[in-house]
Structures are given as C-alpha cells and as structure tokens.
C-alpha cells in the first residue's frame with residue numbers, strides 16, 4: 343500500500359486534527375424530502391472542512407450508497423426521505439472523523455471485484471491493482487498456473503487473479519485472526535459467483551517452512567506485505583482503522599519483505615516470477631535485495647500511475663546451484 347487512506351485520496355503524509363463536526367441545517371423544501379444535489383453539496387463542505395481530499399466524490403459515493411443507486415445515477419435518483427437524510431448525516435459525520443469510506447459502505451472496489459471490508463482487515467488500495475494486473479499478464483498463456491498470494495488480507499490480489507485467469511490455481515496466505523474471516527468470506531462469495539475457489543491457508547509468511555508442499559512448483563508468487571517503516575506518520579484513516587500489522591514492516595519497513603524474498607525463491611519453479619509491492623522509499627532497496635539474493639534474474643523496479651516506485655519483479659533463475667526440485671500441491675484450505 344502507499345500511505346494514502348484509500349482510492350480517492352492522494353498521498354497525505356500529515357495527520358489532520360480531529361474535530362467535532364456540527365452539521366449545518368439542511369435547506370428545507372417543506373416536505374421533509376431533500377434533493378440529492380443539495381444533500382451532496384452540504385456534505386461536500388463538511389468533508390472538505392474535515393480534511394477529506396476528494397470531498398465531492400466521497401459525498402456522492404455515500405449518497406449513492408444510502409439511496410441504493412450507482413454513483414453515476416445520482417442525478418436521476420429520487421429525493422432523500424427524512425430517514426435517508428438521517429442515515430446519510432450519520433455516515434458523513436463518521437467520515438468527517440476520518441473513518442475510511444470503505445468501512446462506511448462495507449465494500450472496496452478492486453479491479454473487477456467488490457470486496458467486503460471492515461474493522462480487522464486492510465482496505466485494498468488502487469495501486470495494488472497494478473501488481474495484480476501484472477500477475478494476470480504473466481500467467482495469461484499458461485494452461486494451469488499455480489499462483490501464491492502472500493499476505494492476502496481481504497483476498498484482493500488472489501481473488502482478482504482467480505477471476506481474471508480462470509485456469510489458475512490460487513493459494514492465499516494470511517496470518518491475522520482478524521483478517522482471515524474477511525478473506526474466507528470474500529473467497530466464498532467469489533466461489534459462489536463461479537470463480538475457481540481460492541485455497542486459503544492460515545500461516546506466517548516468515549515461516550521458513552511455509553507451504554512446504556509447493557517447493558519448486560509455483561509459477562507466480564505475489565506479495566503486498568506490511569512495508570511502512572515504524573515511526574512514519576500515516577493519515578488518520580490508516581492509523582485508526584487499518585490493522586498495524588498490515589501497515590508497518592518493522593524499523594526499516596523490510597521485516598516481512600526480506601523473508602518473503604527468500605521463501606519465494608524456494609517456492610518458485612525455475613523461471614517462475616515474484617512480484618512484491620513496497621514502500622515508495624524502497625524503489626532501490628527492494629530490487630537490490632532481489633539481486634543480492636542470487637536466485638533471481640531480470641529484476642525490475644516498477645512505478646505506479648503517479649510515478650512513485652511501487653513494486654519489484656524478478657524471475658527465478660532456471661540454472662545454477664540455487665535451482666530447486668519441483669513439489670506437488672494438494673488443493674484444499676486450512
């Protein structure tokens with residue numbers, strides 16, 4: 343993740359003061375009903391005053407959520423009822439206190455998916471869609487690729503790959519007891535929708551014996567680990583609502599990246615690929631880690647749409663002393 347709170351807010355590195363939100367009165371038309379445009383304009387002012395960067399867009403998204411219509415249909419929507427105005431006001435007040443938008447709506451968009459999110463699980467970020475998209479491109483022509491998503495969280499990367507590459511067998515690894523129910527719920531929903539089921543594995547990705555059955559057989563390892571260095575100030579949405587173990591990666595931000603780089607080299611088949619997201623301050627460090635490992639070739643540092651270093655990719659060497667023997671994978675979940 344980058345440190346920005348969610349898809350509509352650009353990178354913010356400072357904490358905003360929390361403030362008490364006093365909602366101005368709604369302009370009344372005498373019927374108790376309210377035009378969406380008036381309700382949204384008022385909410386936009388409140389959110390902007392609270393430091394929410396994309397206040398208009400977020401006010402529209404909350405209005406669409408309350409009215410049960412797509413955001414693009416707001417202009418054609420019926421007026422808010424009095425009850426809907428109350429519900430909307432309550433959500434706007436919570437957003438003004440910097441609760442993430444996705445916790446208020448209960449869902450986060452990720453590529454072509456809508457994932458359930460809430461307290462205990464990391465809200466997937468738009469920049470991570472690039473890593474998932476890169477993975478989809480890697481396995482596109484493969485008849486039955488085996489893909490492993492380490493640090494799966496809500497399942498964003500794993501489930502996107504499973505949806506977009508129907509032939510893929512996908513394994514999602516997560517450790518957090520708070521995040522796992524979200525992952526299982528999203529995985530079950532996608533399987534019910536017809537996607538090939540993703541195997542959910544409860545494990546610590548720093549375990550040197552991680553996924554021992556898969557050694558040498560994985561085509562693609564993906565990882566969006568916790569990578570913000572401890573002590574870095576993050577926005578209130580992140581500090582107050584993303585789990586700390588999803589965000590912070592030790593003193594230098596690399597506490598999970600390092601063991602993942604080492605274990606991925608064991609899991610990958612010769613010629614398999616690793617993609618690992620990283621902090622934007624690690625655009626040189628992570629590619630260097632991959633090169634220094636000795637088991638990877640063609641290391642590439644990649645940037646996000648804002649031009650910030652975002653993830654690194656590398657191929658598992660097909661030759662030399664580090665090449666590993668292939669293993670087998672028993673499907674199922676733990």
Ligand SMILES: C[S@@+](CC[C@H](N)C(=O)[O-])C[C@H]1O[C@@H](n2cnc3c(N)ncnc32)[C@H](O)[C@@H]1O
Pocket residue numbers: 343464465466467470492493494495496497498499515516517518521545546547548566567568569585587588589598
């Ligand atoms: C930045 S979030 C990424 C979640 C998801 N992949 C995404 O892109 O939205 C990192 C995830 O790694 C999990 N995690 C942190 N340390 C872990 C470890 N040692 N083993 C397994 N999972 C871990 C956290 O619980 C969190 O869900």
